[in-house]
Amino acid sequence: MKRVYWSVLILLFSCLFTVGCGKTTQPTVLRVAIPYSDNVLDPSTNYYINWLEEQTGFDIEPVTVRQSSGKEYLDALFSSDSDIDIVMFGEQFELTDVELTDYVDSGYIYKNSHGEYYYPNYGRKAVGDCGQVLWINSEWLTTLGLPTPSTTSELKEVLKAFKEKDPNGNGKKDEIPLIGCRDFYSSNPCELILNSFVYNDPYHNRKCRNAEGQEVYATDLTSFKDGILYIRDLYSEGLLDPRTFEYNHKAFCEIVNSSADVVGAFTTDSISDVLYQGNPEIMAKFIHVAPLTGPKGVRYALKVERKPDIGAIISERSSHKTEAETLLDLMLTKDASLIARYGEEGVDWEYSDGVDVSIYRTASTIVTKNYIWNTSQNKHLNGIGAMNVPDKYLRGVTWNGVDSDAEYIDARAQMSCAPYLTDSSSEAEYDRNLAQYVDSVIRDFIVGDREAENPSEWIKLNKDISIRSNN
């Protein structure tokens, strides 16, 4: 009996010991939702994920998200029992500030120890100071023997020729001289054209500073009306495509990238927002146009302040909030962010000795050896997740040598806009409701639903702006 007792006791101790060991050696498992990307081969074997695991000692379990909308996914996630700790955003899978607020208000998002509800992503998108560039089909210009327009009157002549002279040579009148979409200001060519008449900044409620330094609404200036009348003429003559006010960004991109070669000009922030990379034929077709000079010599480039996107959130339901914070804080460090942006140090990039020229013509800070951004690779998450790449690296990177590299094309376009960035921009905070109202009136003026020549319409617009901005 005594023997049995001792045997049971030893067995019990062994069990306890084993359980104790398990508790101390098993790493914390963090379940991280990562949107599917063609540019990331396999998150579970990804170099960057492995590096993060090594640094933190956590076991990162990537859960691939197939939904294309951040909101759609979060709605599904928070209405299920799923035990996701972190949700990462990037590429097309994004979450807006407004959407985030809804989830915060509903108590779904964890407020971290820094008092923030999300972890930023800075470095994934364009870094230049100009937020809108005009791109024109250079092959059509060559075919028609036309110069790149430098004024608004030249632009109109070029667009007319695009419409009437069959530059794509298919014998059909299928050319779209100028097109945009309704989703983003940067993709709306009307915004760019207005900057040849007055400083037009839709991100700051179209406020600008006058010669005396006072903030005024651009809509209250005669030159704004002149710009609208010019654009209305483009519209009525079929030079500005009506789909500009109908298409979403996806439909807009599809038509610009169409192999039918039907688009003459469009605007965007980064060229990669519209043209499909990996298609050098299309990339080679479009060249940037420096800001156009208006009839009174006005020539502005739209100045933007680059803000980080939402890179990641921690679910309030997570049982590993502290560990999730540790991971995301690490992702925001310089070392992690450089891997997240450029890959493995020493293999894909190295710090520059200053001999090479950067894409912004400064002494370079980073030399890329294998340029893997926006390619199918397994070194990083192609900009998905929290990230904070210092500007000195984003602007100081060397060109990868590919003519169709969007970063290089963007940098060149940015440099052509830089002389026309103005100091007269406003610091007014974007007012969504006001902006929606003004945008709709501008649209109405252009398409003829309101009489742009009628002074009372302008008086009403500016009166409404005044009332709405005071509320």
Next chain:
Amino acid sequence: MYKKSRIKYILGAILASAIFLTGCGARQTIEVSTVGEEWMEEVGLNEEKSVDELYEAALKEDVLIIYTVSTRVTKTKEAFEAAYPGLCVEVRDLRSPDLIDAVIANFESGKGECDIVICNDCSGDFKDKLIDTAMVVPYLPQDIKEKMKPGHVGQYISFLDEAEMIYYNSDSFDKVPIKNIWELTDEKYKGRIYMPSPLRSFSTYAFVGSSTLHDDDFISSYEEYFGKSYDLDKTHTPSENFWLTVSPNMVFTNSSDEVMEALNDGSADFGIMVSSKMRYREVGYSFEPIYELNPFTGCRTTNAVMVATGAKNPNCARLFIRFLLGEADGKGEGYKPFCTQGTWSARVDVPDGNDVPQNAIDLIDADQDYLIKNKEKIREFWAECLKSH
């Protein structure tokens, strides 16, 4: 089909040759060239085939992959795919140094992911790293070979001539503003001269590197311009002194595109860039070439088209090269995208794209062997120049 075992054999042969040559202390290329010849023979690259036969064989092959430094080839691709339905071409657009690295990586991996290489061949790197190692081989149909200008068919096929030369901003100046190259050293041009970094651009490297062979010309032009005997620092050669004096006035760029854009938007008064950018004047870019300059305005360059050793689609590659060179009569669509202002035809029966013939321009030649031999010295000089910039 090019087998992995075959690649291993070739790599082995190259390695053995390299070891052998290192031991000898002399460059001999015959052994490695033989490797290229063997592959050409294996796939029947030079066997006579009609266009129809090539097309039929090409239809059984995969997508043709071209590594190129010229975006103009995309127009040739479009015309080629229209002319030969069922054939597909993928263009990978790279800058010369990256293209060479990519071809080497492709060859060493044995993946055969490159069929045709189109590259500026003036710096010596192309010859040294790809031709002398037989990683690329020449191919030209007999009926086109007869029409090529002298000096364009040999170890490599030069299918288009260009030049790296000096341009001026035609909005700022209504006529050529300088007659002597030393005028560029004037302080008034500080920050107004744009040039691609010689360490990143083959054609610029060829120009600045080859200029070091012309010290006497730098001395005589110095004396003519300044009206005194050459009296610059003797620790540097006259050519080095010129570049050291002018480089503080320069803005270094990544490519000729940036130079052209700076000339057009008024940032630059002068630009040194590849002549093929002259085609952008047709779309309103405001710059003009300087054809006459004491002692010279630039350097002749050429573009080569070669077949990648181990190419998976040799028949399609042959058909494409025929097409690129304008077919037998030179009138085909493939060559037209290249026959623009700032280029000179490689064929006797196709007129130059440029109005002024190359021999009427003050150009020097790129001496590839000299550039290869003095590579380290030239690169060190420019690395220091760029670092102190």
